[in-house]
Amino acid sequence: MERCLLRQVREHNGSEVTVWGKVLVVRDHGKVLFIDLADRTGSVQCVLKGDHPQFAEAQKLTPESILMVTGAVQDRSEKNRSDGDNGALEILVSSFSQSAAAQTLPFDRDADINIDTLFDYRPLTLRRSREQAVFRVQMSVAQAFREYLSGEGFMEFQAPAIVGGDAEGGAEVFGVDYFDKRASLATSPQLYKQILVGAFERVFSVGNVFRAEKHSTSRHLNEYTSMDFEMGYITDHTDVQAMLEGCVRHIVRQVADRCKNHLTVLEASLPIVPETPFPSMKLTEAQVLLSEKYGISCEGEKDLAPEHERVLCEHAQKETGSDFIFITHYPTETRPMYTYDDADDPGYTKGFDLLFRGIEISTGGQRIHDYSTLIEKITKKTGIADPETVFSFYLQAFRYGMPPHGGMGMGLERLTAKLCGLQNAKEASMFPRDRNRIDVKLYDE
Numbered sequence: 001m002e003r004c005l006l007r008q009v010r011e012h013n014g015s016e017v018t019v020w021g022k023v024l025v026v027r028d029h030g031k032v033l034f035i036d037l038a039d040r041t042g043s044v045q046c047v048l049k050g051d052h053p054q055f056a057e058a059q060k061l062t063p064e065s066i067l068m069v070t071g072a073v074q075d076r077s078e079k080n081r082s083d084g085d086n087g088a089l090e091i092l093v094s095s096f097s098q099s100a101a102a103q104t105l106p107f108d109r110d111a112d113i114n115i116d117t118l119f120d121y122r123p124l125t126l127r128r129s130r131e132q133a134v135f136r137v138q139m140s141v142a143q144a145f146r147e148y149l150s151g152e153g154f155m156e157f158q159a160p161a162i163v164g165g166d167a168e169g170g171a172e173v174f175g176v177d178y179f180d181k182r183a184s185l186a187t188s189p190q191l192y193k194q195i196l197v198g199a200f201e202r203v204f205s206v207g208n209v210f211r212a213e214k215h216s217t218s219r220h221l222n223e224y225t226s227m228d229f230e231m232g233y234i235t236d237h238t239d240v241q242a243m244l245e246g247c248v249r250h251i252v253r254q255v256a257d258r259c260k261n262h263l264t265v266l267e268a269s270l271p272i273v274p275e276t277p278f279p280s281m282k283l284t285e286a287q288v289l290l291s292e293k294y295g296i297s298c299e300g301e302k303d304l305a306p307e308h309e310r311v312l313c314e315h316a317q318k319e320t321g322s323d324f325i326f327i328t329h330y331p332t333e334t335r336p337m338y339t340y341d342d343a344d345d346p347g348y349t350k351g352f353d354l355l356f357r358g359i360e361i362s363t364g365g366q367r368i369h370d371y372s373t374l375i376e377k378i379t380k381k382t383g384i385a386d387p388e389t390v391f392s393f394y395l396q397a398f399r400y401g402m403p404p405h406g407g408m409g410m411g412l413e414r415l416t417a418k419l420c421g422l423q424n425a426k427e428a429s430m431f432p433r434d435r436n437r438i439d440v441k442l443y444d445e
């Protein structure tokens with residue numbers, strides 16, 4: 001008999017179906033035994049009476065075992081009904097066969113577990129409803145990102161992971177042996193997305209990037225998924241901010257629409273996304289605010305500390321009702337070589353960070369498009385006297401006419417974690433890599 005998905009069982013009330021899934025729980029009452037079975041679409045209660053020829057076999061079934069069940073769909077007795085899609089139904093088992101038996105899980109499926117257990121048993125913890133909800137939300141985020149930008153005339157591309165030179169400043173790259181040469185893993189698709197503006201005008205990518213940062217924090221991964229876009233013919237960084245705002249609005253709307261049940265499982269609340277431009281302030285203004293209103297003295301510092309980002313987000317929420325805030329104009333010296341300087345604000349750049357629920361989720365801005373300005377900036381930043389010797393491939397795009405352009409990169413794990421109310425961005429990575437872990441722990445504490 002053809003497999004009936006559990007979502008469709010209710011369409012067959014009164015007739016026989018064959019369902020195939022995994023055992024969630026077995027409840028043995030002696031004279032009657034219940035098996036809760038789940039597949040990707042839902043769950044259902046299966047029932048066996050004590051005189052069933054396979055009753056003794058059923059008593060030995062363990063959670064997580066894979067079971068094919070054939071039986072008649074019927075209404076549950078009034079007092080046994082529960083909430084949920086198949087809560088008023090059950091399958092009266094005529095026969096079952098076990099496709100795979102499971103050992104006992106090494107943790108309690110529904111309990112809170114610590115982060116090491118979460119990752120030590122990742123092949124199994126991904127089966128928990130909480131983790132399923134996180135990655136369903138994540139899928140909707142990436143899907144909505146693609147939808148929005150495709151609708152705005154952007155073309156998707158796949159960026160290379162093996163690169164010759166680094167875009168973001170050099171220090172934190174993983175080197176790889178590339179035949180008899182040295183190459184590295186890409187820290188971002190930056191140089192490629194800029195090159196592609198010269199060819200396609202508007203491009204985006206969703207792909208893995210690698211950072212050899214020795215951080216052990218709740219926001220850093222050594223491999224993460226970067227959602228990037230780059231667009232030509234802009235006036236300045238505010239055009240990029242406006243595009244990102246539209247994109248974030250679409251993402252949140254789609255998550256709200258498609259992920260109601262998952263958000264409920266996670267006890268997560270949707271963020272407030274303004275329909276008007278998001279609040280935005282310069283770094284120096286933010287520092288004055290932090291100092292004058294919150295007694296945090298950080299004026300003159302080159303960047304915001306995590307604590308500053310947290311306070312600024314709380315401020316934006318309280319004062320403007322927005323869960324998002326842009327901080328613009330970081331100092332030239334802290335930003336990569338491709339960043340556009342603001343002639344009206346010497347020493348500062350036409351770029352931004354987007355903060356959400358206490359953390360930076362995106363960086364972006366206008367880029368230098370003029371060949372000689374770029375050559376000058378690369379030399380100043382890197383000390384390379386003739387940038388053509390190192391960056392000639394990238395520089396071709398600029399020698400042959402490049403429109404004013406800009407773009408941004410957004411970490412999928414950080415955004416997902418904040419939407420789902422997770423404490424650690426690593427929880428929003430199916431298989432996180434950090435200093436201490438590539439699937440298995442690398443060092444004993």
Ligand code: AMO
Pocket residue numbers: 168187188190211213219220221222224226228360361362363364365407408409410411412413414425
């Ligand atoms: P940046 O290096 O700021 O900018 O990264 C952009 C966004 O990527 C995420 N992110 C990370 N997520 C997890 N672990 C990490 N180690 C990590 N590092 C960064 C953050 C961050 O805001 N090329 C520029 C982007 C651009 O200007 O287009 C870049 O990569 O969410």
